Amino acid sequence: MLRHDVGEAGREAVQVRVDFAPGASFPKHSHPGEELSYVLEGTMAYQLGNQPPVTLKVGESLFISAGAAHSAKNSGSGKAVELATYIVEKGKPIPVIK
Numbered sequence: 001m002l003r004h005d006v007g008e009a010g011r012e013a014v015q016v017r018v019d020f021a022p023g024a025s026f027p028k029h030s031h032p033g034e035e036l037s038y039v040l041e042g043t044m045a046y047q048l049g050n051q052p053p054v055t056l057k058v059g060e061s062l063f064i065s066a067g068a069a070h071s072a073k074n075s076g077s078g079k080a081v082e083l084a085t086y087i088v089e090k091g092k093p094i095p096v097i098k
Helices: none
Strands: 001-004 011-020 025-030 033-041 043-048 053-057 061-064 070-074 080-089
Touching: 011 025, 011 070, 033 043, 033 053, 043 061, 043 080, 053 061
Parallel strands: none
Antiparallel strands: 001 011, 011 080, 025 070, 033 061, 033 080, 043 053, 043 070
């Protein structure tokens, strides 16, 4: 959706909409920077490291630290949508599969 340089040299903001079909998930991965996830539709479960899963509903958000291994899953019965905003190192792949 959007990619733009930020005030710190070598970093950029990237914002994307991610649609999850019922039961769909994204495997354990990390990012070369911070992620802010905001649920636009449905229910999402996020697993951060070895912590218990965090379930978010529409209008709720989650901060994920740089380099933190995590996964995301549509935990509802319908479609789920998140708006993911990343502040990352420029030129590096955004998801790094673990």
